[in-house]
Amino acid sequence: MADHVVSTERSRGGMSEQRRRRVRLEISREAARLFWAQGVDGTSGDQIAEAVGLSTRTIWRHFRSKESCAEPIVAQSVEWELATLRSWPLHRSLEEHFATEAKRLVSEISPSEQADAGLGVKMIRLAETEPALRTAWLMACDQVEHELAAVIATRLGLKPDALQVRLHAAAAAAALRVINEYVGAGLLDGTDPRELGDESFAFIADAVRTATGGAVGDPVQLDEAPAAPDEGAADRQE
Amino acid sequence: MADHVVSTERSRGGMSEQRRRRVRLEISREAARLFWAQGVDGTSGDQIAEAVGLSTRTIWRHFRSKESCAEPIVAQSVEWELATLRSWPLHRSLEEHFATEAKRLVSEISPSEQADAGLGVKMIRLAETEPALRTAWLMACDQVEHELAAVIATRLGLKPDALQVRLHAAAAAAALRVINEYVGAGLLDGTDPRELGDESFAFIADAVRTATGGAVGDPVQLDEAPAAPDEGAADRQE
DNA sequence: AGTGACACTGTCACTAAGTGACAGATATTG
DNA sequence: CAATATCTGTCACTTAGTGACAGTGTCACT
Structure with missing residues (x-):
């Protein structure tokens, strides 16, 4: 048996x-x-x-x-970002990738998923005033940060727990968090979804690029990744 | 009296x-x-x-x-960063300011404050595994983020709740958080305090500069602050 | 079909977190 | 000392969350 x-x-x-x-x-x-x-x-x-x-x-x-x-609903509301980051090919720029993924997403979303997304946005909003919920929201952001660390690590040819990578990931994840809060608040306050949606993905890519000092966002050549011309102090960490 | x-x-x-x-x-x-x-x-x-x-x-x-x-002890452990940010003069670079402030701090710290700092580091460490404490730690980081937003706003001549400012503040605060966790973990694992301390303040300034895409860190001329192209990207916020 | 193993759920008794209400202590002011 | 307001302890109480036991449905093997 x-x-x-x-x-x-x-x-x-x-x-x-x-x-x-x-x-x-x-x-x-x-x-x-x-x-x-x-x-x-x-x-x-x-x-x-x-x-x-x-x-x-x-x-x-x-x-x-x-x-x-509240965690599953909140987590689901950043799931698309996680998936998008996971599927970001080395040879594409972040702007390109986010733009195409966002378009694909909008066409494929189901009504029930839309309802869940609405609930997620409300929970994120609620998290600003209810400290009890803040944990759930920050957990989700933590997920994004970890996913980002993995992505950035492979793009820069470093390990995910290298200090440099962690710094970039944390900064970029924080920027994404702020944008999520901003967009969510806008939606709940009655801003036209289309208005926010159209600019948001370009905005996201730009924010990530800025938060990482330009180190993350561009296409990466395969032979360039492991090279990583000495960025000074950061590489002594693993 | x-x-x-x-x-x-x-x-x-x-x-x-x-x-x-x-x-x-x-x-x-x-x-x-x-x-x-x-x-x-x-x-x-x-x-x-x-x-x-x-x-x-x-x-x-x-x-x-x-x-x-645990909050007060944790909050106290970032208090010096808050104070340092508050007292950052427009005409100085972040590197200069942090270096002098850090030196001053090291000489002035009392034994009891040192003990409190030790406890704070332990709580931050504990926050990684105890979700209950994570909230306290993130609250403290939130404080730093708000302080940073105020500082950045005056330096860039924008409002503290402008999207651009919030993005920079969040990214920089996240970088500070990672450095705090990194340094704290190092201390608890027995790394020589001097070794970490010497490089850390230069490191901090550099991390903030990178996380803000270079927008925050340099000295600011008084006439330059309000000048900032006022109807730029950040003004759709109110 | 029958039987045992297992995962899931409900019921109930229980611990611990946190609050409301009242009384006593303490401190400041006149 | 008297008057007042804040701070604290005691106790009864609500609610979040757990442990233990029992009932039920599902799957596997015979």
């Missing part, structure tokens, strides 16, 4: 991971709705449980705290 | 403000010690209260949550 392990192990442990994510997202949707409608403090765990049709105990089995119920 | 306005007016509502800060700091010291020794989850509010010699109820009067007990 030890030889055909594959199918058994998948069906047991693997099915749940997908299912678990769906349940968490479902809980997160209801929690976000309630948080937005009544505030975080004004929403109890029991209310969330009732809204999603589960027992309170089960909520705590999926989320370690009330605030963290 | 202060028999006049200061003492009277403060004694009613405001005397407490100074005293309150001292009490909060005292609590924060004990909390940080315990957090470091036993972890955050392993430390109860009752323990903190007992360690500092107050009732548990009084702890909650000074801090809205257990984790926030």
